[in-house]
Amino acid sequence: DAGVIQSPRHEVTEMGQEVTLRCKPISGHNSLFWYRQTMMRGLELLIYFNNNVPIDDSGMPEDRFSAKMPNASFSTLKIQPSEPRDSAVYFCASSRAGASFYEQYFGPGTRLTVT
C-alpha cells in the first residue's frame, strides 16, 4: 500500500520566494495533519483537516502560512514570502477520523532550506 506521499523531498529557496509543499494522504483516511520539526522547537502541529475542512489552525505561525485541502486526496502548505526561520522539515500525516485510537501515518517529510 502506498503511504503518505510528500513532494518535494527537498526544497532550497531564497528568502522572499513562495514555497508550496504537497501531500497526498493514504486513501480512505479523512484526517490530514501538517507538522513542522526543528531542533529548537521540536515537532509542532501547524494545522489539521477533517473531511477536507480545517479544524484547528492555531499552530500556523503567521499569515505567511496557508494550507488548503481541495479534495480528499491532496493538500498543500504554502509559505509566502518565505524567511530563513522557516527552514525546517515539514511532515504531513493522515489518519481515519473520528476516534482517538486511530494512529497517524507520517510521510517522509520535506526538508525546506530558505537562504
Added chain:
Amino acid sequence: GNSVTQMEGPVTLSEEAFLTINCTYTATGYPSLFWYVQYPGEGLQLLLKATKADDKGSNKGFEATYRKETTSFHLEKGSVQVSDSAVYFCAGSETGKLIFGQGTTLQVKP
C-alpha cells in the same frame, strides 16, 4: 490543557542493555497513548499503542503499559540493539489530534 512529558535525552546504552523511557500524560479524559519512533532522515513511524487502561502495547521487542493510576506509559525493551538508535516520541490523543512529548534520543553503542 492536555500534555505529554517524557524523559529528556539523550540516552546512551550499550548493546543488549535494558531500556526504559518514561512518559507521563495529563489529560481531561482517558486518551489513547502511542509511541512513535523516528529514524535518522525519516518520518515518524508508529511503534505501539494502547487505547485503554491496563492495555499493553508491544512491537519489535518494545512494550508499554497504560497505567491510569500513575498516568504513565513508559517504553521498555529488554535488550536493545544498535539498530534501535533513533528518536522516540510519546503521544496522547483524545480527539484524533496527537499531543506529542518532546522526544528522547536513544543511542546504542556496540
